[in-house]
Amino acid sequence: MSNPELNNEWESSTEPSSENNTSLQAEDSLVILPKFQKKEAPENIWIKSISSLVLYLALGFYIFKQWEILLLITAIVLIHEAGHFLAMKMYHYNDLGIFFIPLLGAYVSGSKREISQKQSAIILLAGPLPGIIIGIILYLLDQYSGSHYFLGSSFSRIGMLFILLNIINLLPIYPLDGGQLLNRVYLNEESTISKIFIFLSIAFLIWVAIKIPFYVLLIFPGMMLLRMFSEKNTIVVEKKIEEAGIQTDLEYRDLPDADYWAIRNILIAEQSSFNNFTPSPPYVYHEKEERMMTAIQQLLHHHLIQDISIIGKIFILLLWLAAIAAPWLLKMEIPFLRAIGL
Numbered sequence: 001m002s003n004p005e006l007n008n009e010w011e012s013s014t015e016p017s018s019e020n021n022t023s024l025q026a027e028d029s030l031v032i033l034p035k036f037q038k039k040e041a042p043e044n045i046w047i048k049s050i051s052s053l054v055l056y057l058a059l060g061f062y063i064f065k066q067w068e069i070l071l072l073i074t075a076i077v078l079i080h081e082a083g084h085f086l087a088m089k090m091y092h093y094n095d096l097g098i099f100f101i102p103l104l105g106a107y108v109s110g111s112k113r114e115i116s117q118k119q120s121a122i123i124l125l126a127g128p129l130p131g132i133i134i135g136i137i138l139y140l141l142d143q144y145s146g147s148h149y150f151l152g153s154s155f156s157r158i159g160m161l162f163i164l165l166n167i168i169n170l171l172p173i174y175p176l177d178g179g180q181l182l183n184r185v186y187l188n189e190e191s192t193i194s195k196i197f198i199f200l201s202i203a204f205l206i207w208v209a210i211k212i213p214f215y216v217l218l219i220f221p222g223m224m225l226l227r228m229f230s231e232k233n234t235i236v237v238e239k240k241i242e243e244a245g246i247q248t249d250l251e252y253r254d255l256p257d258a259d260y261w262a263i264r265n266i267l268i269a270e271q272s273s274f275n276n277f278t279p280s281p282p283y284v285y286h287e288k289e290e291r292m293m294t295a296i297q298q299l300l301h302h303h304l305i306q307d308i309s310i311i312g313k314i315f316i317l318l319l320w321l322a323a324i325a326a327p328w329l330l331k332m333e334i335p336f337l338r339a340i341g342l
Contacts, residue, residue, distance in 0.1 A: 033283045035252075035260035036293045045097040056100035063103070068151040072158060076165050077106050079134065080127045084108040087126035091119045103216050111297075113251055116305035120184045121316050124177045125323075128166035132323050135162025139332060163327060170324050174201035175220060178320070185308060185316060198224065233271060238299065240266045249301045252293075263296050271295075 053074075060070045081098045085108045088096055093110035100106040139159030142148050148155040170178040179201055187194045202221040209217035241248060244266070246259045261280045268274045274295075277286045286292065308316070322329065 031283060032257050032261060032280075033285065035255060035257050035296075036285060036289045038290050038293065045095065049097045049099055052100040052106075056102045056106070059102040068153065072151060072153060072161060073165070076131060076162055080131050080166060080169070081106045081108050083126040083128075083130045084123055087123040088112075091115075091123070101219075104219065112302075113300070114303045114305065117185050117308040118312070120304075121181060121308065124181045124184070125316075125319070128169045128177055129319075129323055131162050131166035132326055135159040135164075135166070136326060136330065136332075138162065140330075160332075163332070167324055167326070170320065173204055174198050175224065178324075181316075181320065184304070185313060189304065195228070198228070234299070237266055237270050240270065241299065248299060252297045252300055255296070255300070260296060263299065264292055267292065267295055 057070065057074060060074070061067055064070055077100070078098075085096060085098055088108060088110045091112070093112045096108065096110040098106060098108050136159065138155040142155035142159065150158060169176050170181075172182045173179045174183060174197065179197075183189055183194055183197060187197060202224050205217060205221045205224075209215055209221075238248075241263055244262055246262055261283060264277070265279045268277045268279050274292065277292065278284065326332075
């Protein structure tokens with residue numbers, strides 16, 4: 001027979017009290033957790049890329065109602081971005097993906113800590129130059145070997161679309177490829193001249209969006225203005241981090257856990273967007289900790305290696321100008337350019 005008293009005593013000795021539970025939880029919250037990590041599987045990036053393409057096509061067809069032209073423009077944009085993608089892959093960028101923006105185009109997303117001017121120039125030109133070359137080939141093929149058609153459009157028309165869209169992208173207006181090339185290779189991105197250039201680009205894009213009118217284009221200057229305003233706050237945050245003696249000249253994977261939580265506290269104190277985050281200790285992840293991780297990654301210094309000589313810059317400039325001037329150099333008849341007096 002069992003002894004009820006002994007049995008109750010054994011049960012009470014094996015079940016921790018609520019006070020013990022609270023104590024254990026408090027101790028756990030004082031232990032510094034590893035910095036937040038979220039490894040996004042490559043297939044997830046491509047699912048997002050394909051989803052953005054489907055949305056791009058659906059909205060484009062809803063507005064324009066001409067799937068032939070829509071598919072042609074999408075193919076031109078895709079070839080353009082594929083050039084950027086392959087060049088970035090060649091230089092070992094991480095987390096690469098192509099994302100489409102309905103009515104506006106597409107972009108390649110990727111990250112790398114150390115980049116060089118030479119690599120940047122190749123990556124930026126790898127998008128528009130192949131498109132211009134393809135356009136010239138299609139145009140000349142149609143002009144000198146009879147008429148050819150694809151999706152109801154002549155090779156000449158398709159070639160002109162390739163050339164026109166890629167030449168526009170080479171214009172020295174930020175954030176177009178030409179504007180980024182000018183800012184990265186010929187201007188100091190941290191200089192006052194660079195900031196003036198970006199501000200002038202914003203003003204020009206606003207003028208174009210109103211003049212056409214095509215108000216969706218205002219998304220770009222709006223985002224650029226927000227970025228410029230946020231840079232002021234970033235300077236304050238970087239100063240606080242420097243005063244705390246935290247090393248930011250390193251990769252995120254090498255950032256000590258203690259420094260992660262220290263930078264996190266500074267961001268919570270200095271940026272209103274993180275007001276709903278709890279400072280540490282206790283060391284507890286917020287449900288939107290990935291947003292904090294991204295902000296901290298952006299604060300880690302990215303190096304731009306100045307590796308293009310004067311001769312190299314002159315060569316890039318001549319190549320850039322030749323690409324823009326291709327229709328005139330080849331005496332191509334492009335109705336759009338003729339309509340605007342060019």
